[in-house]
Amino acid sequence: MSQKKELRIGIAGLGVVGGGLLKLLEGPSPRVGGGRLKVVAVSARNRSRKRDVDISAYEWFDDPVDLAAKQDIDVLVELIGGSDGPAKKAVEIALKRGAHVVTANKALLAMHGEELAALSEETGGRILFEAAVGGGMPIVKAVKESLAGSLVYALSGILNGTCNYLLSEMETSGRKYEDVLADAQRLGYAEADPTMDVGGFDAAHKICILAAIAFRARPDFAHVGIEGVEAITLDDIRLAGKLGYRIKLVAKAERIGEAVSLHVRPALLAFDHPLASIMGSLNAALVDADPVGRLTFIGRGAGAGPTASAVAADLMDLLEGRGGPAFGAPLGELAPAARAQPEERGRFYMRLIVNDRPGVIAAVSDCLAKEKISIESFLQMPAAPDAPTVPIVLTTQPCARVALDAAAKRIESLEAVAAPPRIMPIEETDAHPHFWN
Amino acid sequence: MSQKKELRIGIAGLGVVGGGLLKLLEGPSPRVGGGRLKVVAVSARNRSRKRDVDISAYEWFDDPVDLAAKQDIDVLVELIGGSDGPAKKAVEIALKRGAHVVTANKALLAMHGEELAALSEETGGRILFEAAVGGGMPIVKAVKESLAGSLVYALSGILNGTCNYLLSEMETSGRKYEDVLADAQRLGYAEADPTMDVGGFDAAHKICILAAIAFRARPDFAHVGIEGVEAITLDDIRLAGKLGYRIKLVAKAERIGEAVSLHVRPALLAFDHPLASIMGSLNAALVDADPVGRLTFIGRGAGAGPTASAVAADLMDLLEGRGGPAFGAPLGELAPAARAQPEERGRFYMRLIVNDRPGVIAAVSDCLAKEKISIESFLQMPAAPDAPTVPIVLTTQPCARVALDAAAKRIESLEAVAAPPRIMPIEETDAHPHFWN
Numbered sequence: 036m037s038q039k040k041e042l043r044i045g046i047a048g049l050g051v052v053g054g055g056l057l058k059l060l061e062g063p064s065p066r067v068g069g070g071r072l073k074v075v076a077v078s079a080r081n082r083s084r085k086r087d088v089d090i091s092a093y094e095w096f097d098d099p100v101d102l103a104a105k106q107d108i109d110v111l112v113e114l115i116g117g118s119d120g121p122a123k124k125a126v127e128i129a130l131k132r133g134a135h136v137v138t139a140n141k142a143l144l145a146m147h148g149e150e151l152a153a154l155s156e157e158t159g160g161r162i163l164f165e166a167a168v169g170g171g172m173p174i175v176k177a178v179k180e181s182l183a184g185s186l187v188y189a190l191s192g193i194l195n196g197t198c199n200y201l202l203s204e205m206e207t208s209g210r211k212y213e214d215v216l217a218d219a220q221r222l223g224y225a226e227a228d229p230t231m232d233v234g235g236f237d238a239a240h241k242i243c244i245l246a247a248i249a250f251r252a253r254p255d256f257a258h259v260g261i262e263g264v265e266a267i268t269l270d271d272i273r274l275a276g277k278l279g280y281r282i283k284l285v286a287k288a289e290r291i292g293e294a295v296s297l298h299v300r301p302a303l304l305a306f307d308h309p310l311a312s313i314m315g316s317l318n319a320a321l322v323d324a325d326p327v328g329r330l331t332f333i334g335r336g337a338g339a340g341p342t343a344s345a346v347a348a349d350l351m352d353l354l355e356g357r358g359g360p361a362f363g364a365p366l367g368e369l370a371p372a373a374r375a376q377p378e379e380r381g382r383f384y385m386r387l388i389v390n391d392r393p394g395v396i397a398a399v400s401d402c403l404a405k406e407k408i409s410i411e412s413f414l415q416m417p418a419a420p421d422a423p424t425v426p427i428v429l430t431t432q433p434c435a436r437v438a439l440d441a442a443a444k445r446i447e448s449l450e451a452v453a454a455p456p457r458i459m460p461i462e463e464t465d466a467h468p469h470f471w472n
Numbered sequence: 473m474s475q476k477k478e479l480r481i482g483i484a485g486l487g488v489v490g491g492g493l494l495k496l497l498e499g500p501s502p503r504v505g506g507g508r509l510k511v512v513a514v515s516a517r518n519r520s521r522k523r524d525v526d527i528s529a530y531e532w533f534d535d536p537v538d539l540a541a542k543q544d545i546d547v548l549v550e551l552i553g554g555s556d557g558p559a560k561k562a563v564e565i566a567l568k569r570g571a572h573v574v575t576a577n578k579a580l581l582a583m584h585g586e587e588l589a590a591l592s593e594e595t596g597g598r599i600l601f602e603a604a605v606g607g608g609m610p611i612v613k614a615v616k617e618s619l620a621g622s623l624v625y626a627l628s629g630i631l632n633g634t635c636n637y638l639l640s641e642m643e644t645s646g647r648k649y650e651d652v653l654a655d656a657q658r659l660g661y662a663e664a665d666p667t668m669d670v671g672g673f674d675a676a677h678k679i680c681i682l683a684a685i686a687f688r689a690r691p692d693f694a695h696v697g698i699e700g701v702e703a704i705t706l707d708d709i710r711l712a713g714k715l716g717y718r719i720k721l722v723a724k725a726e727r728i729g730e731a732v733s734l735h736v737r738p739a740l741l742a743f744d745h746p747l748a749s750i751m752g753s754l755n756a757a758l759v760d761a762d763p764v765g766r767l768t769f770i771g772r773g774a775g776a777g778p779t780a781s782a783v784a785a786d787l788m789d790l791l792e793g794r795g796g797p798a799f800g801a802p803l804g805e806l807a808p809a810a811r812a813q814p815e816e817r818g819r820f821y822m823r824l825i826v827n828d829r830p831g832v833i834a835a836v837s838d839c840l841a842k843e844k845i846s847i848e849s850f851l852q853m854p855a856a857p858d859a860p861t862v863p864i865v866l867t868t869q870p871c872a873r874v875a876l877d878a879a880a881k882r883i884e885s886l887e888a889v890a891a892p893p894r895i896m897p898i899e900e901t902d903a904h905p906h907f908w909n
Contacts, residue, residue, distance in 0.1 A: 059621060059763065067621045069805070165618070171764035173618030180794070181602070181610030184496060184504045184784025309770075312749075326496065326777025327608035331770035333746075340763025347621025357617065357794040368506070 041071040042354050043107055047099035047125050048114030049079035049086065052139060052166070055339030056112065056346050057088040067347045071354055078102040103128040110135045110353060112346060118142035126151060130160040135358075137349040139166035139342055145240035148247065148254040152361035162361045163349035168241040169194060169318045171341025172334030173348070178248045178322065179363040185324035187249040191287040191462065194241040196316035196336040197225050197232035198264045198284040203314045206272050206281070212265065224316065234263040235299040238286040242297060246288035248363045249322070250295055255372030262300035266457065271386055274428040275303050278412055280384070281311045285462055291377040301459050303384045303430075308464040321466075329466040379436040382411065382461040384428065387446065388454040391418050391425045395451045399427070402445035406438040424453045430461060478508040479791050480544055484536035484562050485551030486516035486523065489576060489603070492776030493549065493783050494525040504784045508791055515539040540565040547572045547790055549783060555579035563588060567597040572795075574786040576603035576779055582677035585684065585691040589798035599798045600786035605678040606631060606755045608778025609771030610785070615685045615759065616800040622761035624686040628724040628899065629757035630750050631678040633773040634662050634669035635701045635721040640751045643709050643718070649702065661753065671700035672736040675723040679734060683725035685800045686759070687732050692809030699737035703894065708823055711865040712740050715849055717821070718748045722899055728814040738896050740821045740867075745901040758903075766903040816873040819848065819898040821865065824883065825891040828855050828862045832888045836864070839882035843875040861890045867898060 044060070046053050060072050076094035078101075096102035103111045103125040111129035113136060115122040122143055126136050131154065138144070144151070144164055155162050165175045169192070178187070193199050197219065204215045216233070219225035231237045239259040247254035264284050275282050280303035289296045304311040309331055313319040318336025323329050335341040352358040362369060389395045400410060409432040418425035431439065443456045481497070483490050497509050513531040515538075533539035540548045540562040548566035550573060552559040559577055566573050568591065575581070581588070581601055592599050602612045606629070615624070630636050634656065641652045653670070656662035668674045676696040684691035701721050712719050717740035726733045741748040746768055750756040755773025760766050772778040789795040799806060826832045837847060846869040855862035868876065880893045 055763065066623060171622075172767060173614050176613070176618055177610050180789065181613055181785050182781070183788040184781040185608075186503060324781075326492065327781035328772040328778055329770075330609060331768070333766075333768035335765040338765075341765055344619075344621040344761075344764035348618050351620040352617065355796050357796070359792050359794070 039071075039109070039354050039356070041073055042350060043109045044072060044074045044112060044350065045076040045078070045102045045105060045108040045110070046074060046112045046114065047078045047102055048116070049077060049090070050114065051339045052342045052346070053079070053114045054087055055343035056114070057090070059343045059347050061088070068351060068354060072347070072350050076102055076105060076108060099125040100128055103134070104132070106132070108134060110137060110350065112350075113138040113140055116140055116142070118146040123147060126162070127154065130154045130158055130162065133158040133160045135160050135353050136162045137346055137353070138162065138164050139346060140164070141167040141237065141240035141244060145243040145254060145256040148244065148361065149366065152366050155361055156365060161353065161358050163352060163358050164244070165349050166342045166345035168244055169320060169332070169334060170336040170338065171344045172318055172320065172332050172336065173345070174245065174320050174332050175248065177330070177332065178245055179359070182249070182322065182324055182327065183363070185327040187290070187322060187324040189287065189289040189323045190242070190245055190249050190320065191285055191310065192242070192318065192320035193283055193310055193313050194286045194318055194320070194336065195232055195235075195238040195284060196318060197229065198235075198238070199313065200224055200316045201233070201264060202267065202272070202282060202284065205267075205269060206276070209269065211269050212267060233265055235261045235284065238284060238299045242286035242288050242299060245320075246295060246297055247369070249288060250290060250370070251364055251368065252295060252370040253366070253372045254362065258372055258376075259297040259299060260376070264301055267301055270426045271457070274386065274414055274416065274426060275384060277414055278428065278430060279305055280461065281306060282459070283310060283313070285310065287462075294377040296377055296379065303459055303461045305464050308462060310462070323466045379460075380433060381436070381463070382433055383431045383436070383439055384459045384461055385431070385439070385443070386457040387427045387452055388424045389427055390423065390451045390453060392451055395449075396427070398449050398451065399446055402449070403431070403442045405445065406442040408432070408434045408438055408442055476508075476546070476791050476793070478510055479787060480546045481509060481511045481549060481787065482513040482515070482539045482542060482545040482547070483511060483549045483551065484515045484539055485553070486514060486527070487551065488776045489779045489783070490516070490551045491524055492780035493551070494527070496780045496784050498525065505788060505791060509784075509787050513539055513542060513545060536562040537565055540571070541569070543569070545571060547574055547787065549787075550575040550577055553577055553579070555583040560584060563599070564591065567591045567595055567599065570595040570597045572597050572790050573599045574783055574790070575599065575601050576783060577601070578604040578674065578677035578681060582680040582691060582693040585681065585798065586803065589803050592798055593802060598790065598795050600789060600795050601681070602786050603779045603782035605681055606757060606769070606771060607773040607775065608781050609755050609757065609769050609773065610782070611682065611757050611769050612685065614767070614769065615682055616796070619686070619759065619761055619764065620800070622764040624727070624759060624761040626724070626726040626760045627679070627682055627686050627757065628722055628747065629679070629755065630720055630747055631723045631755055631757070631773065632669055632672075632675040632721060633753035633755060634666065635672075635675070636750065637661055637753045638670070638701060639704065639709070639719060639721065642704075642706060643713070646706065648706050649704060670702055672698045672721065675721060675736045679723035679725050679736060682757075683732060683734055684806070686725060687727060687807070688801055688805065689732060689807040690803070690809045691799065695809055695813075696734040696736060697813070701738055704738055707863045708894070711823065711851055711853065711863060712821060714851055715865065715867060716742055717898065718743060719896070720747060720750070722747065731814045733814055733816065740896055740898045742901050745899060747899070760903045816897075817870060818873070818900070819870055820868045820873070820876055821896045821898055822868070822876070822880070823894040824864045824889055825861045826864055827860065827888045827890060829888055832886075833864070835886050835888065836883055839886070840868070840879045842882065843879040845869070845871045845875055845879055
């Protein structure tokens, strides 16, 4: 691929991001590309919808697949979304005829990344997707290119701004999940159906993509353990805080021996953990790699501006002849997805709801002792005036997750325990050990 | 430039970084490049010096300029250092014959970047330098490529690990500058002649390079205002702390209207400023750009591992046909360096050493009032038992630096004032305002 005089661009999807991109690329003095990034055609659901930008100069397509098939378009910018349907079809059509694709579609890449990378290698059409992970935070390029000289051990991040906003709001306002979510929906920070975000699926798509690049393995969405934020209570946030932790939805990919562990789930971070201070809708990522050490990236993970900026950077890569294989290396050099979920060890948080009666604490700690799990801290707060139950939280010393699950089964069967124990991992603050320096 | 089968590499300079690079590229299973990055020749001051790595398989050159001239070397890796002398000569020879250069040499790029970029454009030999700024932190590529779609307003960072280590140590240990420096020299964290680091020159080289890329202007080292950390006292650190600030050596490039302001100097950061928590030898950079918003990068700014990793990433860029013009755009598209130093406004810190006598505070505040400067906070601590003088610190409300300098002149002439006032800017915590989103 070499430098081009200009790129003829078709944009499929003119929502918030598509509109922002047009604003960035067009107008009397374009902000990027010096006029060499030329939008020639667009497609969206509704041609006549009122928009900030004038689209009358572009060829219009009702169907994004027809737009993708248009022979004189060098790059399809896919901003439709969704892992299947028209987005997938349009991307395939473009790649099949050797055109390039720039997309912000994490679901598509997580679910069909391998297939699309194969198509891209076949025809020479490239697929770039900086905007799919972390919005304007340039984490895809960093892992793909800047970390080419290091071996990644672990990658963890706050990759869903909606969840982080909800958790931040619960903590600062002291209001419960349902109320904060309803407000966020009213303000447009959360979708009417928030499942993709609050269920952890969006963050799972993103960590799946990053892990493929970082570990040089084929993307494998089925392998991601996913847990959302819906079950986090104000008690969890408050009691974890008293023990010195903040609860975050952490997306994490970790090399354990030859296997890779992939998770999205709520976790406890000590207040001095680098991700603990990421509040509101920000995104952040930590990469621990050898020999580069720990790298931290923070930025705005969504919105018209950051996302359009990331799409524009990908377009500039194509214009200037950069941009390599989809996942950083040809498919043939990627390891098959390492499906084995290695046994997890670490420190954990456990929250119990108990009927406040003598002997409960002794019974709980006995269940843990039977699995040889030592308690690190234990906290019971006074029960609310006429509340029949009271929350108890504890943190463990390092132990095997399977042992903790076994202890939790025992605890659940105690008569005084009113609900299944809630377990969350504690993320350690220190970087992975590395070998040099 | 297109993808290569392999790159034949010559390394000039086998110190800490050169040794680390050999370790990364060589050995039975190379960590990067799959055997396609081939070291064929090396040069250093002393062939027989005891080294961690075996160099007997490589052709040896006593003179790096001869190594650079060797026709079958595709890339010269320049790790000699210094803005002139053999480093410059070797880089020029390599570029002149169309070979590529990868270098960690910030002084060379800050002083002669324009000249070298011109040479590179003439012959097609590329010059990449991720390792020159921020060690393993991929800030050069981020500003050059990932921010291509945004307009940068301001870029600030902690870019010299030695200074940051010294300031962190002074704060945590309560020991004075000279003692902490002597320890750092003993431990190898500071050079025997520490001027390059503690005088602010190393950070100035780095911000000069980043500013050229970020603002699309020719690098202009003469334009950087430089002040080091040598004059910072324990009193400054302690009293700033009591007012809620930490002192850091901040390198900053800022667009003010059509002009660019470039500074390296000690500044006060509120404890919640994103750079305030960067301790020890870490590096960090904040970029405020429209429409991407604020991006934060943190990483290890020096050492064999991080620097070798950055050099290796540049080599991979060359191997895979990436890597563009030296400063992100052809010289013809770079604005001439904007030399005008715009008038500075902001909040400031002023430290005075006064003879403790009635009326001093009134006299000082009168000098400020005469220049229409309002005081934001004022702090005098009890004098040490038999100390003849006492430090007083104050912070101002936003004002023009020229007005403050005029007030400082008045204050200096007061009889009770024992030394010239020490002024440092306060860096605001919030990101630059941006236009969208």
